[in-house]
Amino acid sequence: MATTVGELASLARVSVRTLHHYDEIGLLRPSGRSGAGYRLYTEGDLQRLQQVLFFRELGFKLDEIARILADPGFDRRQTLLAQRALLVERADRARALVDLVDRTLKALEEGDTMNPEDTFEGFDPAKYEDEAKAWWGTTEAYAESRRRTSRYTKDDWKRMADESKATVDELAQAMDDGVTPTDARAMDLAEQHRLHLEHWFYPCSSAMHVGLGEMYVADPRFAAVYDQRRAGLSEFLRAAIQANAARANAL
Amino acid sequence: MATTVGELASLARVSVRTLHHYDEIGLLRPSGRSGAGYRLYTEGDLQRLQQVLFFRELGFKLDEIARILADPGFDRRQTLLAQRALLVERADRARALVDLVDRTLKALEEGDTMNPEDTFEGFDPAKYEDEAKAWWGTTEAYAESRRRTSRYTKDDWKRMADESKATVDELAQAMDDGVTPTDARAMDLAEQHRLHLEHWFYPCSSAMHVGLGEMYVADPRFAAVYDQRRAGLSEFLRAAIQANAARANAL
DNA sequence: TCTACGGCCTCACGCGGCGTGAGGGTCAAG
DNA sequence: CTTGACCCTCACGCCGCGTGAGGCCGTAGA
Structure with a gap:
């Protein structure tokens, strides 16, 4: 029995x-x-x-x-619906991560076939020191930036501004489309943002970029510029920069 | 610094x-x-x-x-591929569970609108006692089965066999299609199997059904019948019965 | 009747990845 | 000289069990 x-x-x-x-x-x-x-x-x-x-x-x-x-009278429907939402989130997240792995694998392969000498560059002490200085004290970057920008013409400034605006617009659009910061699209835009800085102002390592991202949300003068374009954009950019740097460093 | x-x-x-x-x-x-x-x-x-x-x-x-x-020389590709598989599995599982929740919700609603008096039946002491006896000692079920089958004609037996074969075929097909035992399709087939038993032999509660499922894998005489049709079928049926019973009990 | 042997019991520690105090030093600002 | 925001090192708690250790119960064979 x-x-x-x-x-x-x-x-x-x-x-x-x-x-x-x-x-x-x-x-x-x-x-x-x-x-x-x-x-x-x-x-x-x-x-x-x-x-x-x-x-x-x-x-x-x-x-x-x-x-x-x-409690048999417990609202099972309600409970199950809540759990459903949780599971959907989990599934989405797992899918996104699979995507991230795929892109990482792709980047690995391309990196391998396209520039095998990068392995050396990664250990270049001069470059490393440069980056370190640039990030840990912004002064060096600032000096370099002034050296460059002092020679820019009005035309240069306009082109820079156009490029900048384009990136910001694309970021805002990505947010509107519900893209998450760890999404490939967001990370690519963050990379575009970094290259923009490198091109117009100063060498910007991914580590330094992360520092800048922090500043964009922490410093209201910067935050205003982004958040004015779209609410939460500065935070979105910061997160995208983080994700992009993490991806870059892990390769 | x-x-x-x-x-x-x-x-x-x-x-x-x-x-x-x-x-x-x-x-x-x-x-x-x-x-x-x-x-x-x-x-x-x-x-x-x-x-x-x-x-x-x-x-x-x-x-x-x-x-x-x-180890920087660690095979990142290999590692990432392995992780990818893991993530895919996790995503699939989450998706399957969302599906399970959906079906549970649907069953809940249908149950509510179609037969509200089921709530009473669930507490019918006579029925409960009957089920208990049936499962904890198979003798009662066996007696009932013999009472019924003793009156079956050759024609009855043939129809029973056809029905049985159909269910087994569908189960095998489900396996071939890569369906998991917790999938709706598998659980529905398990339920079909249970109803088959109820119709032709003896009242079969879900609890008793679980017990039978155990026997199908444990007893080689039964296992052979299923596994001969398709390798692993007895185990598949057992798992599907479990899942079906769990679903039924949770409502 | 003794002895295995398998199943049951109750502690009680371990794991993974931290959260969350407790109790106390350190450092720049007021 | 004090405040308050840091920092430090223990060390226990969480969740869902796995995994022994040490010992009792029940049956079957020698």
């Missing part, structure tokens, strides 16, 4: 330890005990266990399951 | 505790310490951190990341 832990465990394909655990936390107490203290489970217990496993499968936490089962 | 934990933490959008942890486990040691023992991070540290966060984002475990970064 009743089963022991081991039997129930093999029936439901869970470990004995799991049943012990569920007993401990009160999620599934055996209906009885034998004289020797053995746990005895009834059919009702099996049914409850199946309910537990069903919700566990859906990713509910054990205490949530306990609450769901405690 | 160097930052403190707090600064690096806010730069990289991680907690100070996380950096402490990475220091503890040796994943990211600060390049230096101040006189007072403060952690001091260089730009190189930031870059390494970004590498760490990149791989963490992809779902690598911290010790795996350590191994990847330890």
